Amino acid sequence: DGGITQSPKYLFRKEGQNVTLSCEQNLNHDAMYWYRQDPGQGLRLIYYSQIVNDFQKGDIAEGYSVSREKKESFPLTVTSAQKNPTAFYLCASRTNPTYNEQFFGPGTRLTVL
């Protein structure tokens, strides 16, 4: 089945530790996105990538880093510089370039203790 996978579904980390969230897609999509969602709030864009080896900052990139070495993978690292990392993180991909439909993964809920 084609789709987007995120792992793990729940993640706990101690304050001050970096943590990497996985996002993989087998839809052959060029564009991939990372969003953050806080309780009761909408989605906020962290980073996005239009193509392999290229990515751009979204609206709240501080404290996060990404890489795009393969078309299928777009991992997000939440660094210790991110002041409030506890949130629900969603990865998405999109067919490029003709449509605004994004396909979302199941999300990773990160809790920093």
Place this chain on the structure above:
Amino acid sequence: LAKTTQPISMDSYEGQEVNITCSHNNIATNDYITWYQQFPSQGPRFIIQGYKTKVTNEVASLFIPADRKSSTLSLPRVSLSDTAVYYCLVGVKAAGNKLTFGGGTRVLVKP
């Protein structure tokens, strides 16, 4: 990017039609209007997209007036399972364009 404004929440009853209006006064000529649905602890799901007039699919209808400064998502005969948050987005259909999700409208369908 064109900003969107939606009601924060709305209630309905099973079997009724739900209409959610989104305001996007600064929509650009090349912008399309897209709606997503999100259930708790899940990623959003694409519902419908349009440019002008009316678009209909098996799930919903999208009404866009001639000036395109607003749009209305219509959900016919809702059921309890339609309780979700609905997001209106505006953006161009272009490579690499980022889409901005606002706060959305929380729809509660009651029995």
